[in-house]
Amino acid sequence: MKSREKEISKIEEVLIRFHRRHETFQAPPFWTERLMARVRGEKMRGNGFYRAGAVVWRFASVTCLAAVLLALYASGLNVETPYEIVELMFDDPAGLDLALLFASL
Amino acid sequence: MAHSDKETQDFEIIARIMGGDVNAFELLVERYRPLIFGIVMKHVPYDRVEDVAQESFLEIFRSLGSYAAKSPFSHWLSKITVRCCYDFWRQHRNNPEQVLSSLTEDSQQWVDTMLAGRSRDAFEREASGREAREILNHAMARLSAEDRMVLTLVHLDGRSVREASDLLGWSQISVKVRAHRSRGKLRKVISGLLDGRQESI
Numbered sequence: 001m002k003s004r005e006k007e008i009s010k011i012e013e014v015l016i017r018f019h020r021r022h023e024t025f026q027a028p029p030f031w032t033e034r035l036m037a038r039v040r041g042e043k044m045r046g047n048g049f050y051r052a053g054a055v056v057w058r059f060a061s062v063t064c065l066a067a068v069l070l071a072l073y074a075s076g077l078n079v080e081t082p083y084e085i086v087e088l089m090f091d092d093p094a095g096l097d098l099a100l101l102f103a104s105l
Numbered sequence: 106m107a108h109s110d111k112e113t114q115d116f117e118i119i120a121r122i123m124g125g126d127v128n129a130f131e132l133l134v135e136r137y138r139p140l141i142f143g144i145v146m147k148h149v150p151y152d153r154v155e156d157v158a159q160e161s162f163l164e165i166f167r168s169l170g171s172y173a174a175k176s177p178f179s180h181w182l183s184k185i186t187v188r189c190c191y192d193f194w195r196q197h198r199n200n201p202e203q204v205l206s207s208l209t210e211d212s213q214q215w216v217d218t219m220l221a222g223r224s225r226d227a228f229e230r231e232a233s234g235r236e237a238r239e240i241l242n243h244a245m246a247r248l249s250a251e252d253r254m255v256l257t258l259v260h261l262d263g264r265s266v267r268e269a270s271d272l273l274g275w276s277q278i279s280v281k282v283r284a285h286r287s288r289g290k291l292r293k294v295i296s297g298l299l300d301g302r303q304e305s306i
Contacts, residue, residue: 004299008292008296011240012295014237015237018241020261024139025155032134034159039162042166
């Protein structure tokens, strides 16, 4: 039993030595060129996506603030139903009522 | 934190890439190609090294914006590369093409030679043979992607549990348990190999 363990350890040691031997990999010709072509494609996709995302998030806080102000304004007008809120928004396409609200703040 | 010249140059290149000069990424590729190939070679089959290395560099490029310079850049690259190798094995887990290899007669003979007790030189020479690769692949093919990664990092590469857990992003306990279990499996495969040898005698 002990000699079997010894044999296993011996083979194991050789396999570890095999794994740790120094070996270099010769990249095939045009490997870097192919990689860079993919990277440039990645950049175009990536940048477009990230730029769109950045624009959306930049306006997110402004949009939230506008929604809160609109809700406050709507509550001051005693409008209660969603229908009335929509009507208010559509009846004020130029945002004059909102502009007046901001002017009074 | 003081940075070496190499790190300072890396930061300059990264800044150029982040500023839109994508071609500067080629400078990073040239600087770190040996490191990335060195890691990938130890984890995936030889004929897949160039593909996995490309995927690793692409992932590095995609993640460049998240590099916070808290650890050396080479360490950050190593982490991404090791995880790409793990992804490779996860994707090939159920690949029917990856049949469990059976060993040739040469491998059995090689085991006999190893156990015959030769000189140190012969030992070193035999350790670089085709048969050693065959046996290692044969054993590894019987392991899960997780066990394979841990066995390679801890047992074969000789890294610490802490280092391996950092590279893989797993807990140290998980790595420790897997390291112990996967080593047991490797020894079991070797034991099976010795049984086969005895049966053929």
